[in-house]
Amino acid sequence: MSLAEVGDDVYGEDVTVNRLEAVAAEIVGKEAALFVPTGSMGNQLAIMTHCGRGEEVICDANAHIFHYEMAAAGLLSGVQLYPLANLHSDAGIGSLSEYIREPLSYLPRTRLICLENTLNRAGGTVINLAQMASVYRLAREYGLKVHLDGARIFNAAYALQCEAKELTRYCDSVMFCLSKGLGAPVGSILAGSVDFITQARRCRKLLGGGMRQVGVLAAAGLVALADTSHLLVDHEKARRLAIMLAQLPGVKVDPAAVETNILLMELEKMPLGQFLEESQSRGLLAGPMGRQMVRFVTHCDVSMEDVEQAGKLIGELLL
Numbered sequence: 001m002s003l004a005e006v007g008d009d010v011y012g013e014d015v016t017v018n019r020l021e022a023v024a025a026e027i028v029g030k031e032a033a034l035f036v037p038t039g040s041m042g043n044q045l046a047i048m049t050h051c052g053r054g055e056e057v058i059c060d061a062n063a064h065i066f067h068y069e070m071a072a073a074g075l076l077s078g079v080q081l082y083p084l085a086n087l088h089s090d091a092g093i094g095s096l097s098e099y100i101r102e103p104l105s106y107l108p109r110t111r112l113i114c115l116e117n118t119l120n121r122a123g124g125t126v127i128n129l130a131q132m133a134s135v136y137r138l139a140r141e142y143g144l145k146v147h148l149d150g151a152r153i154f155n156a157a158y159a160l161q162c163e164a165k166e167l168t169r170y171c172d173s174v175m176f177c178l179s180k181g182l183g184a185p186v187g188s189i190l191a192g193s194v195d196f197i198t199q200a201r202r203c204r205k206l207l208g209g210g211m212r213q214v215g216v217l218a219a220a221g222l223v224a225l226a227d228t229s230h231l232l233v234d235h236e237k238a239r240r241l242a243i244m245l246a247q248l249p250g251v252k253v254d255p256a257a258v259e260t261n262i263l264l265m266e267l268e269k270m271p272l273g274q275f276l277e278e279s280q281s282r283g284l285l286a287g288p289m290g291r292q293m294v295r296f297v298t299h300c301d302v303s304m305e306d307v308e309q310a311g312k313l314i315g316e317l318l319l
């Protein structure tokens, strides 16, 4: 980062940002890419670029854009989200067409389907290539666009043993995070066609996301993308923790549900706040997910030994 060659990115003159955008576009098989400060901004730019005011976006009821983006879709783009329970399943995809609005004068117009792979709030679960392809085919049939919230697209790709670009073939735009498991301190990527990115770049400036000598951050993004294979180890660590936790009394953990680097643990008796407080005071950080669910995430700064220690510590806390 300290050696990064920089320039004014608002003028397109930051060579490190330009390199990152080119590399990122190539990795997801899209024509162009845009470096954005956060994944939320990337998703919102996609919604703003794909949709007109008063239009509708179908998403899973667990979607990040629905729960964790401050109702921005309504606030910034004037669109309505239509969250569907279990969209990310064969059954959900099978009945998806029922929720696409008919072209009637008194209904909003469906414009976009937003998928999330992996689906954070469901515990980092994966949708497979066939499922992505079905949604994309349906979207084409109805003249809709597909945006992929791929904050953890590489986790999905490793879990499916495919390349990220095989998944992103089935979307018009994709956002992925350089932060999170890839380990960069800041930044996300939005990718799509040249026309889409040209318009998204205008919207990024509108939202105050045009950053000047931002090559220092893009440099970290290039390092993050150079080798993503450590994500596979994160999956092993999450599975290892799940197996340890599944044996403990007072909690419910399903090791088979752990597909990537996220693990959900349901507390049967201990209040969530108490568990999080006690674990934090002993050096183990986890987050809440709903009222009785603890969310653990494994990443490159946590070793397998750390995971073993975490499992033992949780056992002690639950006694």
Ligand SMILES: *Cc1c(COP(=O)(O)O)cnc(C)c1O
Pocket (backbone or CB within 6 Å): 037, 038, 039, 040, 041, 043, 064, 065, 116, 118, 119, 120, 149, 151, 152, 177, 180, 188
């Ligand atoms: C983290 C995340 C984002 C983007 O979050 P930011 O904190 O805004 O970078 C978007 N979608 C999912 C699924 C995420 O986990």
